[in-house]
Amino acid sequence: MDFDKIKKMSKEDADIDGTELDVESMKLPQLHNKYLNLLQDEKLILRKLISEKNILYRLKWEYYTGKMDKETLDEHGWEPFQLNVLKKDMNIYLDSDKELSLVRDRVAYHEVKLEFLEEILKELNTRHWKIRNAIEWRKFTSGGF
Numbered sequence: 001m002d003f004d005k006i007k008k009m010s011k012e013d014a015d016i017d018g019t020e021l022d023v024e025s026m027k028l029p030q031l032h033n034k035y036l037n038l039l040q041d042e043k044l045i046l047r048k049l050i051s052e053k054n055i056l057y058r059l060k061w062e063y064y065t066g067k068m069d070k071e072t073l074d075e076h077g078w079e080p081f082q083l084n085v086l087k088k089d090m091n092i093y094l095d096s097d098k099e100l101s102l103v104r105d106r107v108a109y110h111e112v113k114l115e116f117l118e119e120i121l122k123e124l125n126t127r128h129w130k131i132r133n134a135i136e137w138r139k140f141t142s143g144g145f
Helices: 003-014 021-065 070-076 087-096 098-141
Strands: none
Touching: 003 021, 003 098, 021 070, 021 087, 021 098, 087 098
16 A cells, blocks of 8 residues: 555544544554554565565675576576676665666665554554543543542
């Protein structure tokens, strides 16, 4: 799911109607389930992306070290790499590779979404206490204690 859509949903779901605290309390399980499902979906996507990144990393390493066979080069549409890269310089090539950078960026994007969803779930896990405290405060201020 698009990150902006998740942020918009979370903003809408963050609002608590102070006049209907009982209803807000009853919505907590559904909200928790909603964001837990999103979190699990994103975890699966992230695992797939990390696997994709690791495979591409190995392929690029083979490419830059000259160890890639002609069949794999042809499969990816790559020309043989002509330079002899020293082991200590390999990170310069791998870190600046465009394809690898794109996959790393996608991984980072999903990691940020995961962190955001985890924070939403933490908030939802404590929301019942906030609702309870609001009810207790209203009792106290109206002389109900």
